[in-house]
Amino acid sequence: DRELTYQSGFLGEDVSNNQAEYLALIAGLILARDFIYQGKLEIYTDSSLVVNQVAGRWQLRAPKLVTLCYEVRSRMRGLEESGRISVALHHIRGHQGVAGNERADTLAGVAAESRKWAYPSLISLLKRSEHEGRQASQRLHRTGPG
Template sequence: MPPEALRRRAGGGTARAAAALPALPPDPGDAVTAAHVLHADGAARGNPGPAAIGAVLFAPGRLEPVAVVSEAIGRATNNEAEYRALLAGLEAARSAGVTDLVVRLDSELLVRQATGQYRVKAPGLKPLFEQLRALLSGFGSVRFEHVPRERNALADDLANAALDR
């Protein structure tokens, strides 16, 4: 979807966030996958504190986003915000008809919980984890990748922009 159409479909702050998207160089790993790529990040100022989410979905080999999420979510912990960013990104991917997905997150905890390497112990995360499991069952394949913060900067910028609005 061209950025203009994305901006028309997006409302409020999301449209502004989509308009502010920089041109991104392709990630070397994207050329070798036929899957869509989702970057998601949550931010909280205080723990818990005011929180927001950011997510951006790219089609294989494309630099234009298919979907962008940038919204405040009220008061949450940093890990709750991370989960909610992922859930919003997965919802956007599902709405776009995506079946195969690579998810890139800078939260090692979330990647390890999503892949079953860590148990979910925090009571506030358990319902979010159950939502995640339910959403994941609707995709053909999903691969999680933990990436350094600088490789998730766009999603981080979207979350922080929502906090600043």
Template structure:
């Protein structure tokens, strides 16, 4: 299970848990969580988006610093790039997991739901 969330301008946190329903790699789960978060932001008609992720691999693939070498990761990357077109502007920041309280809290909730 992966989780994603949106922090609103007033500081409220909108959270969602995503059940994969099949065995998946951590990177694939991270991409799926990001896709779900982008869809949630799109549904809320967000125009300006700040994305914070603790996945260095995924943030580096999105920024073009790293190539997506595996076919499945390249497909997810294309989906992310397509979703990002819906926003007027966005920023993408890689945040170390230890420094990302929101991601840690969401991850803990997702793990609790798995059991």
């Protein structure tokens, strides 16, 4: 019921929308850890890919998303295990007039235009996920699938 903040930041030229969705979710989980003492955290996203990969219903096929998905799962588990915060991740349809979702889309556009960089910790996580994704892709390419 309470809104803490709206934030946005530029992630770079070659960042996919799915990477950006994961990083936004991670940023929200960090804020929740730091600012919510107790309660239920309801997260709404228009990314069905993120919701279904985090829940384990869809495979993680893009190597660059593996590290990010594991980071989200780890942070959600950490909040749950603290006993202070329960976390629920929900999918909503995009571009349907949902105020928070429309605001998120606007902020994404502002960040892309302003080129004001996101938090260094998110950029570091993005670089790590890309590096680990390249390594996984190279291993798969050398050994073949399964």
